[in-house]
Amino acid sequence: xxxSVDIKEKDVFDxxxxxxxxxxxQEGLFAALQHxxxxxxxxxxxxxxxxxxxxxGSEIPYLISMALIVSGVATFIxxxxxxxxxxxxxxxxxxxFAFLGAIxxxxxxxxxxxxxxxxILSTICCIxxxxxxxxxxxxxxxxxxxxIITPVVTGTVVTLIGLSLVKVGLMDMAGGKWLLDxxxxxxxxxxxxxxxxxxxxxxxxxxxxxxxxxxMGSIVIGLIVGYIAAAFMGKVNFAxxxxxxxxxxxxxxxxxFGFEWAAFxxxxxxxxxxxxxxxxxxxxxxxxxxxxxEGSLYIRRIKGGVLGDGVNSxxxxxxxxxxxxxxxxxxxVIQLTGIASRYVGMYLAGFLVVLGLFPAIGxxxxxxxxxxxxxxxxxxxxxxxAAGIRIIASSEIxxxxxxxxxxxxxxxxxxxxVPEFLSKAPDAVQQxxxxxxxxGGLTALVLNILLPRTKE
Numbered sequence: 001x002x003x004s005v006d007i008k009e010k011d012v013f014d015x016x017x018x019x020x021x022x023x024x025x026q027e028g029l030f031a032a033l034q035h036x037x038x039x040x041x042x043x044x045x046x047x048x049x050x051x052x053x054x055x056x057g058s059e060i061p062y063l064i065s066m067a068l069i070v071s072g073v074a075t076f077i078x079x080x081x082x083x084x085x086x087x088x089x090x091x092x093x094x095x096x097f098a099f100l101g102a103i104x105x106x107x108x109x110x111x112x113x114x115x116x117x118x119x120i121l122s123t124i125c126c127i128x129x130x131x132x133x134x135x136x137x138x139x140x141x142x143x144x145x146x147x148i149i150t151p152v153v154t155g156t157v158v159t160l161i162g163l164s165l166v167k168v169g170l171m172d173m174a175g176g177k178w179l180l181d182x183x184x185x186x187x188x189x190x191x192x193x194x195x196x197x198x199x200x201x202x203x204x205x206x207x208x209x210x211x212x213x214x215x216m217g218s219i220v221i222g223l224i225v226g227y228i229a230a231a232f233m234g235k236v237n238f239a240x241x242x243x244x245x246x247x248x249x250x251x252x253x254x255x256x257f258g259f260e261w262a263a264f265x266x267x268x269x270x271x272x273x274x275x276x277x278x279x280x281x282x283x284x285x286x287x288x289x290x291x292x293x294e295g296s297l298y299i300r301r302i303k304g305g306v307l308g309d310g311v312n313s314x315x316x317x318x319x320x321x322x323x324x325x326x327x328x329x330x331x332x333v334i335q336l337t338g339i340a341s342r343y344v345g346m347y348l349a350g351f352l353v354v355l356g357l358f359p360a361i362g363x364x365x366x367x368x369x370x371x372x373x374x375x376x377x378x379x380x381x382x383x384x385x386a387a388g389i390r391i392i393a394s395s396e397i398x399x400x401x402x403x404x405x406x407x408x409x410x411x412x413x414x415x416x417x418v419p420e421f422l423s424k425a426p427d428a429v430q431q432x433x434x435x436x437x438x439x440g441g442l443t444a445l446v447l448n449i450l451l452p453r454t455k456e
Contacts, residue, residue, distance in 0.1 A: 016215070016338035019089065019289045023341055031339045032347035034219040035092055038333050038380055040355075041373060043071050043094040046322055050100065054107040056117050065248035065356045066321040067095045072352030074312035074324045078305060079345030087305030087326075089285045090334060090342050093312055096325035098277065098435065099128070102270050103322060105427070106263035121320065122256035127264040129257075129317035134271040135310030142279065142306060143299045149279055151293070152401045153444045155391030156408045157280035160440045161328045162385030164416055169381045172196075172374025179370070191233060192371040199226040199375025207336045207379075218336055219376050226372035235369045247357055250319045271313075273438050274325050276445060278309050281326040284387040288331055289340035293394060331387055332380025404447045412440020 017023045023031070047067050051060035074093035081088040103124055110120045142149070171177055173196035174188040186192070199222040206218035214221075230236050282305045283293050292298045305326065313323040334340050392405070415421055416436040422429060433439045 014338055015290055015340055017341040017344075019291055019340050019342055021341045022343045023339065027339075028341070028344050028347050030217060030220065031333075031337055031341075031344045032351055034217070034337060035330050035333050035344065035348050036351050036355075037219060037223050037368075038329050038377065039071075039092060039094050039327055041368065042097075042327065042329065043067050043352075046095045046097055046100055050103055050107070050322065053104055054111065054120055056120070059117055059121070061245070061359055062248055063321060065359050066250060066319050067316075067356070068352050069248075069250055069356030070312070070316045070319050070321050071095065071324060072349040072354075072356065073315060074308070075345050075352065076349035077312060078308045078326070079342040079349070081304055084304055084307060085311050086308040087282050087285075087301045088342060089282060089289060089291070089301060089305065090330070090340055090345050091282055091285055091305055091308075092327045092330040092345060092348065093309075093324045094327045095316075095321065096274060096313075096323050098274050098325065098437070099267065099270050099323050102263075102266035103128075105266055106260065109260060109263050110258075118255050119258060122253075122258040123260055123263060124322070125253065125255060125317045125320060126257045126259045127267050128323050129314055130259070131264065131267045131271045132310045132314035132317065132323065134268055135275050135313065136307055137310075138272070138275045139303050139306035139310060142303045148445065148449055149276065150448060151283075151391050151395040152397070152404055153276070153441075153448050154280040154283045155388045155394075156405055156412075156444045157277055157388070157437060157441045158284045158328065158391055159385050159388030160409070160412045160437045161277065161280065162332075162381050162383070162388055163413070164436045165329065165381035165384065166378065167416070169374050169378035172370040173200075173378060174371070174374070176370035176374075191235070195226055195230055195233070195235070195369065195371040196375040196378075198229060199223060199372055200378060202226075203336070203376055203379050215336070215338055219333060219380075222376050223368065223372060226375060227368060230369040230372050235371075237367050237369075245359060248359055249357075252318050254320050271310075271323075273441065274309065274323070275306055276441050277328075277437060278306050278326045280388070280391075280441075281328045281331070282306075283391055284328070284331045284384065285326075285334070285340075287391060287394070288334050288387055293391065328384045329377065329380045332383035335383045335387070336379065400451055400453065404444050404451065407447055408440040408444035411443050412436040415439050 044064050047063045051063060071094045078086045078091040078093055080086060106124055106127060107120045110123045175186060175192045180187045202222040202225055203218050206214045206221055209215050279302055282302055287293050309325055316324045413436055415434060422433060
């Protein structure tokens with residue numbers, strides 16, 4: 001990409017601080033706090049789901065602490081770039097939702113064989129540790145996959161990621177999945193929607209401000225105002241901050257090391273999918289940071305970022321938590337705040353490690369009411385989808401590309417809107433292709449390989 005195009009991208013996103021800028025410490029910490037608020041629940045939620053469904057009980061608080069600590073270490077590795085490992089972009093790492101189905105399948109497999117909590121976690125951590133090497137190996141060949149992983153493919157994946165996350169944001173605005181399942185009469189109540197739209201309006205107004213301090217603080221200010229309003233309405237659950245240990249220390253392979261081939265295969269496949277997702281996420285991060293999305297520098301960053309994903313997932317398994325991946329919602333935070341500085345990621349890494357060591361602090365963030373969180377995340381998820389569209393638009397779109405996008409979006413959003421479509425398929429197929437990102441991403445990838453290209 002030429003220098004003139006790079007400048008154009010920087011102008012488009014109106015950055016306050018660019019990738020290599022080191023903002024004043026108070027502004028850097030403030031920006032890091034906003035990234036933290038955008039991801040804290042997303043890091044914790046997969047662990048809560050896995051722990052609850054598999055009945056891991058008393059181990060759940062420890063697993064949550066490890067998820068936060070590892071996310072901090074992984075984020076530092078990505079943004080700092082240690083040797084060839086890491087993208088050097090503001091690529092935030094956290095526990096991946098993509099592995100939920102495969103991990104739950106592995107857990108039930110061990111449970112049905114009579115295994116307890118220790119055996120379940122030892123098997124999950126082992127297969128995730130071994131599977132991480134798949135992503136590490138694939139990272140070395142990213143530069144040879146340029147004709148396969150094109151802007152149309154990565155842009156389609158990023159768009160699918162952002163727009164499929166919108167459902168999560170909208171669910172939170174109305175009160176959250178738990179409320180829908182257990183107290184449906186309160187789901188979508190006027191109080192919940194009022195809280196959500198209060199935060200949404202504040203974030204939009206402040207993000208549009210010409211005052212860069214207000215713009216940088218839009219998410220935090222919106223969440224603080226929403227939290228205070230929710231507290232007065234009696235919607236803050238302070239019980240989440242009780243009965244917690246003072247401190248948690250990481251213990252490598254605390255639960256042992258067990259391996260099951262049948263459980264490993266689905267996890268291995270998801271590592272392949274998350275490689276494609278990570279390429280899309282980091283391409284979006286590069287674009288909105290005013291950095292190139294093609295050329296040698298771009299390829300070096302993507303290779304380092306995917307390698308970082310693999311290394312960080314291996315570290316996660318070693319310290320008793322689940323695979324990590326690059327979070328897409330933080331691209332929304334970059335766009336809203338105008339801060340693309342990778343130094344912000346280092347501050348964020350410190351926040352995450354502290355939260356993991358002292359679980360009571362993390363419990364405060366878990367007490368954020370769903371409508372308050374949804375009011376902020378709905379904008380961030382939408383901006384991720386918009387970034388995907390911009391990636392697609394960065395190259396000329398011909399009839400072949402239109403066909404690829406049509407099939408990918410059609411099948412991807414199709415399984416999201418009509419999940420019963422796969423109801424007669426084997427469980428393994430439902431778990432893999434029930435995700436719009438997996439279905440749409442694979443469709444785009446396969447068609448990009450198979451469809452004949454024009455002479456041009």
